[in-house]
Amino acid sequence: MLDGDFEACLRFVLAREGGFANHPADPGGATQAGVTLATFRQWVDDPAATIDQLRAISDAQLAALYSVNYWMPLRCQDLPCGVSLMVMDHGVLAGVRRSAMLLQQAVGATTDGWIGLATLAAVHRIPVSALIDTLGRLQDHYYRGCAAFPIFGKGWLARLAQRKATAYSAARASALPPTLTA
Numbered sequence: 584m585l586d587g588d589f590e591a592c593l594r595f596v597l598a599r600e601g602g603f604a605n606h607p608a609d610p611g612g613a614t615q616a617g618v619t620l621a622t623f624r625q626w627v628d629d630p631a632a633t634i635d636q637l638r639a640i641s642d643a644q645l646a647a648l649y650s651v652n653y654w655m656p657l658r659c660q661d662l663p664c665g666v667s668l669m670v671m672d673h674g675v676l677a678g679v680r681r682s683a684m685l686l687q688q689a690v691g692a693t694t695d696g697w698i699g700l701a702t703l704a705a706v707h708r709i710p711v712s713a714l715i716d717t718l719g720r721l722q723d724h725y726y727r728g729c730a731a732f733p734i735f736g737k738g739w740l741a742r743l744a745q746r747k748a749t750a751y752s753a754a755r756a757s758a759l760p761p762t763l764t765a
Contacts, residue, residue: 588664588753589654592671593646595749599742600675603638608734615640617675618648626652649675657683658698663711665754669718672746676739677725685725689717711754719747 600617611619615637623637624630626648640648653674654660659667666686674682680696687694690705706714726732726739 588667588757589650589659591753592654592659592668593649595668595746596649596672596675597645599672599745605634608731610731613637616645618645622648622652653679656698657686658703661698661703662706663714663754664757665711665750665752666706666714666718668750668753669715669722669746672742673718673722676742677722681725685718685721689714689721711758712751715747715750715754719743 597616600614603613603615605613611621613620613634615623618626618637618640620632620634620637623640624632626644627636629636649671653671654667656679657670657674659671662670670682670686673685683696683698683702684694686692686698686706687696687702690702690709692702692705709717722743723740726736726743729736729739732739
C-alpha cells in the first residue's frame with residue numbers, strides 16, 4: 584500500500600524532470616516528465632508507441648508508472664520519510680538496480696540490487712539523517728563517475744542538493760509529534 588510519502592516524492596521528481604526533452608547526449612533519448620520512450624512503450628505494451636503518444640502521457644499514467652516502476656520495486660513504502668525520496672529520485676536518474684545497490688552499500692547489506700528484509704532491517708538500524716548523508720555521498724560519487732558527467736553533472740549535483748534538503752525536511756516533519764487541534 585502506498586503512503587502519503589509517494590505523492591510528495593512524485594511531486595519532487597516531476598518538478599525536476601519537467602516536460603519533454605530529447606538531448607542527443609542522453610542515452611535515454613526522448614523523455615516526457617522523466618519517462619523514456621522505451622519505458623513508455625513497455626508501460627503501454629506497444630512497441631510502436633510514438634513520441635507524440637509519450638508527450639501526451641496523462642498525470643494518472645505518470646503516477647501509476649512511477650509507482651510500479653520505481654516506488655514499489657525500491658520498497659520506498661517501507662523506507663523512512665526522506666530516505667524514500669533519496670532512493671526513488673536516484674532510481675529515476677540512475678536506474679532502480681543502481682539505486683537499490685547504493686542503499687545496500689550505505690547500510691552494509693549485500694549489494695545485489697534487490698531490496699529485501701535484510702536490507703530493510705539494516706535501513707531501520709541507522710539514524711535517518713546519517714543515512715541521508717551517506718546516500719548523498721554515494722550518489723555524488725556515482726554521478727561524478729558517469730561518462731556524461733561533463734554534460735549533465737552540474738544539473739545532477741544541483742538536483743542532489745535539492746533532494747538532500749527536501750529529504751532532511753521530510754525526515755524532520757515525519758519525526759514531529761502530531762499536533763492537537765481544537
